[in-house]
Amino acid sequence: MIQRRHFLRGLGGAVIALPFLETFAPKRALAAGYPPFAVFMRQANGVVQKTDEPEMFWPKNLGKLTKADLASQTDRAVSVLSDYADKLLVVRGVNFGFPGNGCGHSGGGNQCLTAAKVSDTPSGAGSLSMGESIDNRIARELQPAGVEPLTLYAGKMSGYIDEVLSYRGPKMLRAAERDPFVAYTKLFGAANIDAAALERLKAARSSVNDLVRGDMKALMSRTDLSKDDKNRLELHFQSIRDLETTMSCSLPDMRLAEMEAIQPKVGTSDNVQIVTKMQMDIIALAVSCGVVRAATLQIGDGNDSTEYTIDGKKQYSYHWISHRIQGDGDTGAPIDNAVEIHHGIDKIHGNLMKYLLDKLSSYTMGSGTLLDSGVVVWTNDLANKYHSYSNVPYVLAGGANGFLKTGQFIDAGDVTNNKMWNVVGSAVGCRNNGKNMDDFGDPSLSPGFIEAMMT
């Protein structure tokens, strides 16, 4: 490989860093009333909750959550978040609105953040969502034009079902970045540059952009283009941005060196938790610096095939464990202790969420922390081992500047997940005709909110 020079780059090409870089400094004071943000962390394959198996996920009692009580419920996966009991909002009784189309995992992934229907074609493992995702809606409404929601991934890509979460619109799946070093460089990579050089760079880029826009316009002006081709060129044209400047932040060099070192092995089972934490560092930095208001982090592929290590032993593919059999289809020899192992994997995800909450809490803001300004959602694209779409897990943390009523476990009462995203979207600042957003997801779903979530 040719040695690369360091050039200016930044988020969506629209933002570059000014020379005064800050280091990633926990306890850095931020202004109170920081713009709210949402982070969506997705686990695959459902959780161990009450079916023909015992309840091992939700807290024991509805109502107020306390640290001591939650910590004592060690047979429940949510207990690993007991340190944050007063900041949690645990919601059961939320369902996906539509059936899958030939593949439970894919259909769940399609609806997870979209509350939209699953495509007729393609179907099966290749099915797609028929609507935009909530992170896209937040970014579209609240981030500068051309700045995309942060879309990250940790772990394997098997080539069967890979990223599933973020949609620009119907059937427009957004690729996720699985390599923390690349993700970081794209967001924050920068070089020192003086003001005069910056002006020249702006002028050079805008001259080049003008020529390229001319080429694009000539192609787009044709009347004999198919709809797909029109959309293709339109997305490209809208992606061309002139240079803007902003402040930026950075991670310590040692952390970056770790990210660079792990690059060749970002997809292995052994590294999935390490990579998840690196991606979380990037998410925390990105929201603390105000460069994004919405981020997704998918852990594992569509039907997560990571071989997690539990009790010092590398286990079977998580997908196999989730179905309790040695196989990706509907048959295989039973796996011993599969329920316990799945529960252990649920706790691993809970602990990963805790890592992110710790990071966000390390930024103090007035009387609270950065976590208080935003909301982190730990969710799943399935409810349980049966590919069920009913009672999908939603564990939220952070109050979004007081919008969300935290410190409680509630039952939403068998509602569809568009209402969940209406609450979260509104908490972050999305509006519909000037009022809280109540119309997210497929129009056939009943609009509105899960009111018990809101203060």
Place this chain on the structure above:
Amino acid sequence: MGVALGGGCVGSLGDAPGESSGTVGPVPKPDAQALETSRFPRLSHLQWENSVQDLLYLTQPSGISASFTGDPLGGVFDNNESSLLVTPGLWADFQLAAEELSVLATSDAAKVAKLMPANAPTEPTARAKAFLEHFGMRAYRRPLSPTELTAYLALFAKGKALVDGPDDFTKGVRLSLQAFLQSPHFIYRVEAGGADLPLSGFELATKLSYMLWNTMPDDALLTAASSGKLATPEGILTAAQRLLDDDRARVMVASFHHQLFQYDHYDDLNKDPVLFPNFTPALGADMKREAEMFVEEVVFKQDGGIREILTEPTTFVNKELAEIYGLQGTFGADFVKVSLDPKQRSGFLTRVGFLASNATKLEQHSIHRGVFINRRVICAKLPDPPNNVPPLPPAADYKTTRERVEKHTGVGTCGASCHGSLINPAGFAFEHYDALGQYKTEEHGNPINSSDTYPLDGKDVSYGDAVAFDDLLGESDQVHTCYAKHWLQYAYGRADQKADAPALADLAQESRKGARALILALTQTQAFRTRAPHQETP
């Protein structure tokens, strides 16, 4: 289980969801279906990397595309036009790459000279024009229009004020390079002609070189385009033959099989250290290397195709692989060509990479092997696993893996429609190969049964083991149609459509003559040479 799997497996043999049928059923008339393809298929990241290397005369790939925003899955291959979009993230990647490359490719006078035409004038404006016409032809893969040339001349002139460089001319070159590399005419394989028109010579040159080399046309191909030599199928064939004889075609053929046969799955193998003390994770790379060398041998040295890929017992091993194959003799770190025991091994499906990556850490996975063969080799119609997976019956002791699988899924059970008739018979042929791909004659002290019956080409065929099954597959119409269908997807960079059915039937016949014959035939179809009608959007 039976309810969920339903009738999807029985009867029509065809394709995975979202893909159209091959030779099965009546062949529609050519005008019965419209072929919808993009006018702006984007270069895949591999094609982009190769193109900038050739365009800028870099001595090695820049490696820049490794950090590009990835593309979502779009079927089996990485070049499906429907998944290849320029998003804000990728546009920023392209911009930064263009800026880096504009300096990299002009870092000394000799490099700048390479980008120039022979005998360029020295007067600055005339020299700039000569550069832009010459380089523009290669970047856009066609001559620049007068309007385009005017725009580039204006940009070139701005270079001296806006970018750094040793002299004004180099500065102009650098700024122009940034625009060339970001232009849609470089990023897309633009097909500008009207519907049902033959593609222009330059468009055909581009299509040929990206299909056969995954990169831009060379000077000879552009010359052939401008002199009208690609106007006939014969002219296209002559050009295609030259391209196919080049080493770049070998890389393309390797990439096709890498994706079709999922060599990436060899990267993260995990085997039980007690049962398989000779396993190390580094073996995955050896298995990949073996597969690559094997396919190159079959396609380019033996002029074979899918039949030989499935049946040829020649392979390449180093010391570690020789041990797994049970070969006698002295082997070292280098790979050497060997002949495997033809009673135990035939082609690709009896190679350790396929066998070990479709296995658990303890034992062979008959179902996964069967699903792979049905989907990737035969193109039998299997639905995805069912939406809901009911619990299994309690564990019981079975003598062999096969017995256990049959008990749950075989003929006479509720899983019979997919597993019993299609998946299990294909997988069971390989019961002699353990989780690492080693040949074994018994399992837990019990004899191994690798015989079965599979519905191939509309009739039930029986076989005693993998070698016999592979021989049957190698002669099967379904297998040749499947191979041709995958080649069509890769060569044309799109999903196959109903309108492709007549051409696919012909291509399946060409497949019997070998992969090279099939690839050349793909340059002779109407779909290759013309743009098909499509619905217009005012």
